[in-house]
Amino acid sequence: MTAHRDQLDALGVAADHRQANGAGRTVPDATVARLALYLRALTSLADAGTATVSSESLASAAGVNSAKLRKDLSYLGSYGVRGVGYDVELLTEQIRSTLGLNQNRAVALIGLGHLGQALAGYAGFASRGFRIAALVDNDAALVGTFVRGLAVQHSDELENLVRAEDISIAVIAVPASVAQEVCDRLVAAGVTSILNFAPAVLNVPPHVDVRKVDLAAELQILSFHDNRKAVQADIEADAALAHSNGAGLSARAGQAGTA
Amino acid sequence: MTAHRDQLDALGVAADHRQANGAGRTVPDATVARLALYLRALTSLADAGTATVSSESLASAAGVNSAKLRKDLSYLGSYGVRGVGYDVELLTEQIRSTLGLNQNRAVALIGLGHLGQALAGYAGFASRGFRIAALVDNDAALVGTFVRGLAVQHSDELENLVRAEDISIAVIAVPASVAQEVCDRLVAAGVTSILNFAPAVLNVPPHVDVRKVDLAAELQILSFHDNRKAVQADIEADAALAHSNGAGLSARAGQAGTA
DNA sequence: GTATGTGAAATGTTTCACAGCC
DNA sequence: GGCTGTGAAACATTTCACATAC
Numbered sequence: 001m002t003a004h005r006d007q008l009d010a011l012g013v014a015a016d017h018r019q020a021n022g023a024g025r026t027v028p029d030a031t032v033a034r035l036a037l038y039l040r041a042l043t044s045l046a047d048a049g050t051a052t053v054s055s056e057s058l059a060s061a062a063g064v065n066s067a068k069l070r071k072d073l074s075y076l077g078s079y080g081v082r083g084v085g086y087d088v089e090l091l092t093e094q095i096r097s098t099l100g101l102n103q104n105r106a107v108a109l110i111g112l113g114h115l116g117q118a119l120a121g122y123a124g125f126a127s128r129g130f131r132i133a134a135l136v137d138n139d140a141a142l143v144g145t146f147v148r149g150l151a152v153q154h155s156d157e158l159e160n161l162v163r164a165e166d167i168s169i170a171v172i173a174v175p176a177s178v179a180q181e182v183c184d185r186l187v188a189a190g191v192t193s194i195l196n197f198a199p200a201v202l203n204v205p206p207h208v209d210v211r212k213v214d215l216a217a218e219l220q221i222l223s224f225h226d227n228r229k230a231v232q233a234d235i236e237a238d239a240a241l242a243h244s245n246g247a248g249l250s251a252r253a254g255q256a257g258t259a
Numbered sequence: 260m261t262a263h264r265d266q267l268d269a270l271g272v273a274a275d276h277r278q279a280n281g282a283g284r285t286v287p288d289a290t291v292a293r294l295a296l297y298l299r300a301l302t303s304l305a306d307a308g309t310a311t312v313s314s315e316s317l318a319s320a321a322g323v324n325s326a327k328l329r330k331d332l333s334y335l336g337s338y339g340v341r342g343v344g345y346d347v348e349l350l351t352e353q354i355r356s357t358l359g360l361n362q363n364r365a366v367a368l369i370g371l372g373h374l375g376q377a378l379a380g381y382a383g384f385a386s387r388g389f390r391i392a393a394l395v396d397n398d399a400a401l402v403g404t405f406v407r408g409l410a411v412q413h414s415d416e417l418e419n420l421v422r423a424e425d426i427s428i429a430v431i432a433v434p435a436s437v438a439q440e441v442c443d444r445l446v447a448a449g450v451t452s453i454l455n456f457a458p459a460v461l462n463v464p465p466h467v468d469v470r471k472v473d474l475a476a477e478l479q480i481l482s483f484h485d486n487r488k489a490v491q492a493d494i495e496a497d498a499a500l501a502h503s504n505g506a507g508l509s510a511r512a513g514q515a516g517t518a
Numbered sequence: 519g520t521a522t523g524t525g526a527a528a529t530g531t532t533t534c535a536c537a538g539c540c
Numbered sequence: 541g542g543c544t545g546t547g548a549a550a551c552a553t554t555t556c557a558c559a560t561a562c
Binding site for chain 1: 286291292294295296298299300320321322357358359360364366372373374376377378380381383384386387388389427428430451452453454458460466468470472473474475476477478479480481482483484485486487488489
């Protein structure tokens with residue numbers, strides 16, 4: 001679990017050189033995660049013909065508060081105009097450049113079950129700076145079929161494809177039982193960033209980044225909050241009851257869903 | 260292993276609640292997000308026949324460090340035995356109860372495109388405490404078809420289904436353009452927790468929680484770090500070069516930026 | 519007047535390190 | 541001896557509030 005933080009903080013020498021893309025500072029992780037949101041909001045503003053936007057309205061379009069947005073943008077540099085706001089096009093360009101999206105990065109997608117097919121067809125990838133350059137599966141029935149104009153290749157070809165297309169980012173959408181094996185092969189072939197949809201912990205060397213999306217975990221987190229709301233509602237009902245008739249505890253504490 | 264700032268709710272919710280457990284403790288959001296991971300790790304330990312586990316090995320199975328794991332578990336109460344470790348079954352039960360998973364919650368899934376189909380078929384939902392109780396789409400070609408044994412209903416039925424099944428959690432997997440409308444209807448029908456896969460910001464009243472999964476945003480975050488690694492590699496190459504022949508800038512790899 | 523950019527304060531999270539218990 | 545549970549320190553993020561610039 002050596003993390004990025006280490007790499008980010010150990011930049012010392014790097015500072016000067018990185019100004020190639022206009023950003024001289026180190027950008028906090030929490031900020032990086034939101035830049036993608038701002039980008040999406042900016043794109044829809046641009047589509048609507050807006051040329052300039054205030055931190056207040058951009059923040060609301062992205063679903064954050066304006067102080068946070070301004071702080072975030074300040075890490076990229078000073079691209080707003082006081083009393084006016086931000087130029088939509090300029091800011092879009094700055095964020096794209098900070099995220100490294102100006103190179104239309106090639107991405108490999110491993111696993112073409114329903115989820116993989118959904119990912120392959122997801123318009124957002126193409127429109128937001130990524131080109132799916134390789135589709136790989138080990139199911140003979142899928143190999144050779146075309147998904148969005150690209151042929152599915154057999155997994156034997158994985159290493160060749162990664163090298164031929166100079167792919168550094170891969171998406172894993174295979175069953176958990178084979179995720180680590182696929183991961184190892186990707187890393188050996190030169191992939192350095194992985195987005196993992198399999199519900200499994202991937203072990204990788206320190207120079208490789210893994211982000212994971214765990215669908216069931218997301219629901220469980222919601223469940224926690226939902227449960228809390230139900231319990232809270234019960235407590236309030238009890239309080240009201242105690243007030244009105246001096247009685248005590250509700251018998252349904254812990255059983256949710258009544259509200 | 261890797262962790263950016265832990266990503267768990269980097270793009271997370273707009274909610275700030277704390278739950279009172281049976282004992283009255285509060286569980287931090289960052290901890291809640293990890294409980295789901297621990298649960299998954301515990302389940303596979305149980306399947307492997309392990310009865311007791313140390314914080315060290317559970318942490319490594321879940322991909323976190325052991326101090327964090329112990330701190331997290333301490334918010335639930337004191338369920339370990341010093342010198343020994345944690346009882347797998349007991350701890351599983353405690354986490355399930357904290358997350359409110361002991362009621363097999365009914366979930367509605369709206370949108371049965373590829374992503375929706377993948378979600379409907381995702382075994383993890385059923386096995387991890389959720390029952391998909393309603394499938395809804397507005398495409399006439401899909402209505403009446405069966406997905407995993409459950410009939411797809413027309414979206415006109417949305418409100419009826421939510422009420423009939425007493426659904427409080429919904430998953431939105433529709434195009435961004437109709438996401439807000441679907442969301443409004445869900446909320447009006449009584450849904451209080453939403454997992455949103457559409458790349459759109461949803462506006463909801465304060466009593467409703469939204470978590471979002473933005474697939475393109477995840478890739479963009481990886482892209483940022485990948486880009487940084489490439490730049491770093493350039494810097495090191497330059498340094499080496501400067502050492503060996505006193506020259507300056509490398510033109511290598513084309514990763515650095517946007518001239 | 520208006521809206522950005524940013525120090526400083528408040529809040530949240532992770533890590534450390536060790537007392538306490540088996 | 542080994543491992544949990546937890547205060548306290550270190551670190552990271554968010555919010556506040558206002559000086560600064562247009």
